[in-house]
Structure formats: C-alpha cells, structure tokens
Amino acid sequence: MVPIAWYLILSAILFCIGVAAFLIKRNIISVFMSIELMLNAVNLTFVAFAQQWHQVSGQIFVFFVMVVAAAEAAVGLAIIIAVFRARNTLNVDQVDLMKL
Amino acid sequence: MHLALFFIFGALCLAGALNLLLQRHPINSALSLIVVMSSLAVLYLLLGAEFLAAAQVIVYSGAIMVLFTFVIMLLNAGKEERTRGSKLAYIAGFPGAAALLSLLTFMFLSHQGEFAxxxxGEYVVTTSELSRMLFTDLLLPFEVTSVLILIAILGAVALARKEH
Structure with a gap:
C-alpha cells in the first residue's frame, strides 16, 4: 500500500531534474532528452491521478502524450540533423542565430 | 510487496535521472534515460495501467530511445564542452529547479490527507476498457493523431533529406 502522494512527489522530483538538465545541458541532443524526461514525469502524474479517482481518462491522456512525443521526437531529431549539417556543431550556444 | 517494488523502481528512476543530469557524454545520458523509462513502466503496472506499461516499453524505451541513440551515433556527438553560457545556466538552473521542487512537494504533502x-489490483484498467473508450467516445481525436503522425513522418523525411 503506497500513498498516491509519494508517486506525485517522485514525478515532481523527476520533472525538476528534467528542468535542471534542460537549463544546464549544452548539447542539443541532451536538452531534447531532458524534455522527454519531463514528459515522462507528467505521464506518471496522470497515471497516479487516474488511480486516485478511478478514471480511465487519465490513462487516455497518457496515450495521447505518448503519440505526440513520438511525433515530436521524429521531427525534432530531423531538425537536429539539419542544424548539424548547416552549422557542424551541436552546442546550443553556437546555434543562437536564425541566420546562417 | 507494493512498497518494496515502489522503492526499488523509484530509486532506479531517480538514479537514472540524476545520471542523465551529471553525465557529460550524450550517449551515457541516453542510456540512463532508457533506465528511467523502463522503471517507469513498472510503476505504471503498479498503478494498474497495464496497456500503458507495455506501450511505455515499446514506444518510449523501444522506438524513441533507439532513434535518439541512432542520431547520437550518426552525428558522432562527443563530450559537451563548457562555455560561458554553461556557467550562467548553473547559476539559474539549480536554484530554479530546487524552488520548483520545494513548491510542488509542499503542495502534495500539505494535501496528503485527501489522497487515497x-x-x-484494486483498480486495473484493462486494454479492452481503454480501447472501448478510445474507439467510441474519442474516435475523432484518435483518428486525428494518425494524421498527425503521418505529417510528422513526412516532415522528418523532408527535414533530414540531403539537399542537392
């Protein structure tokens, strides 16, 4: 028997580690991975609340988040490849201009 | 049993997430993110979401992370270097994340009595239950996501294609 609050605190910790990694990491792929970590933390919150109120809709939300995350990962990684071709670097500090 | 599994896989989640934060090489971060996602699948199972646990393993730790490792290897990403921006990020990043964490934890702990x-096994959403809702009430959003994925595939191919 585990209180739902513990699951929520676990997901809060994961989300905050994701926020810290998003701000601190300088590699564009690592930044993108920390976004995935934040999405996963929010998914855990949705599932925990679905258990709390015995509702299916929380899990439906997670399903749609997963679908959007898959699409986002495909497009985002394609953009990263395009940026690397144009700039020859993955450091976010050197990709701060829209112009070449 | 539940408590022990929660602590084991919760600790694995935290260790993987911290490792993602501390490693300098992106491939190490990617592999620790796989650990986080796989142990989250076990936590979903504990919370009675059996379809989502399977989908988490197949979609997240399977498809998405394989894509990530492929791109890291394709671009031959090395260790990230320290720049002036990273010093600024340290100053803003850690206190900001710590403040957010303390706010969220305070909120959850102060309402702990209201949570069940x-x-x-008390409340398990079976796959048939989930799919019944998905294919009756939410048929339109479900079909729209298939169009979204089609557009994403076309966009990814168009973006990653070599220009001649």
Missing part, C-alpha cells in the same frame, strides 16, 4: 492509497 494505491493497492495492487
């Missing part, structure tokens, strides 16, 4: 306790 999760037991294994």
């Amino acid at each position: 306790r999760a037991r294994i």
Whole structure:
C-alpha cells in the first residue's frame, strides 16, 4: 500500500531534474532528452491521478502524450540533423542565430 | 510487496535521472534515460495501467530511445564542452529547479490527507476498457493523431533529406 502522494512527489522530483538538465545541458541532443524526461514525469502524474479517482481518462491522456512525443521526437531529431549539417556543431550556444 | 517494488523502481528512476543530469557524454545520458523509462513502466503496472506499461516499453524505451541513440551515433556527438553560457545556466538552473521542487512537494504533502492509497489490483484498467473508450467516445481525436503522425513522418523525411 503506497500513498498516491509519494508517486506525485517522485514525478515532481523527476520533472525538476528534467528542468535542471534542460537549463544546464549544452548539447542539443541532451536538452531534447531532458524534455522527454519531463514528459515522462507528467505521464506518471496522470497515471497516479487516474488511480486516485478511478478514471480511465487519465490513462487516455497518457496515450495521447505518448503519440505526440513520438511525433515530436521524429521531427525534432530531423531538425537536429539539419542544424548539424548547416552549422557542424551541436552546442546550443553556437546555434543562437536564425541566420546562417 | 507494493512498497518494496515502489522503492526499488523509484530509486532506479531517480538514479537514472540524476545520471542523465551529471553525465557529460550524450550517449551515457541516453542510456540512463532508457533506465528511467523502463522503471517507469513498472510503476505504471503498479498503478494498474497495464496497456500503458507495455506501450511505455515499446514506444518510449523501444522506438524513441533507439532513434535518439541512432542520431547520437550518426552525428558522432562527443563530450559537451563548457562555455560561458554553461556557467550562467548553473547559476539559474539549480536554484530554479530546487524552488520548483520545494513548491510542488509542499503542495502534495500539505494535501496528503485527501489522497487515497494505491493497492495492487484494486483498480486495473484493462486494454479492452481503454480501447472501448478510445474507439467510441474519442474516435475523432484518435483518428486525428494518425494524421498527425503521418505529417510528422513526412516532415522528418523532408527535414533530414540531403539537399542537392
């Protein structure tokens, strides 16, 4: 028997580690991975609340988040490849201009 | 049983997430993110979400992370270097994340009495239950996501294609 609050605190910790990694990491792929970590933390919150109120809709939300995350990962990684071709670097500090 | 599994896989989640934060090489971060996602699948199972646990393993730790490792290897990403921006990020990043964490934890702990306790097997959403809702009430959003994925595939191919 585990209180739902513990699951929520676990997901809060994961989300905050994701926020810290998003701000601190300088590699564009690592930044993108920390976004995935934040999405996963929010998914855990949705599932925990679905258990709390015995509702299916929380899990439906997670399903749609997963679908959007898959699409986002495909497009985002394609953009990263395009940026690397144009700039020859993955450091976010050197990709701060829209112009070449 | 539930408590022990929660602590084991919760600790694995935290260790993987911290490792993602501390490693300098992106491939190490990617592999620790796989650990986080796989142990989250076990936590979903504990919370009675059996379809989502399977989908988490197949979609997240399977498809998405394989894509990530492929791109890291394709671009031959090395260790990230320290720049002036990273010093600024340290100053802003850690206190900001710590403040957010303390706010969220305070909120959850102050409302702890209103939350129920999760037991294994008390409320399990079966795949048929989930799919019935998905294919009756939410048929339109479900079909729209298939169009979204089609557009994403076309966009990814168009973006990653070599220009001649």
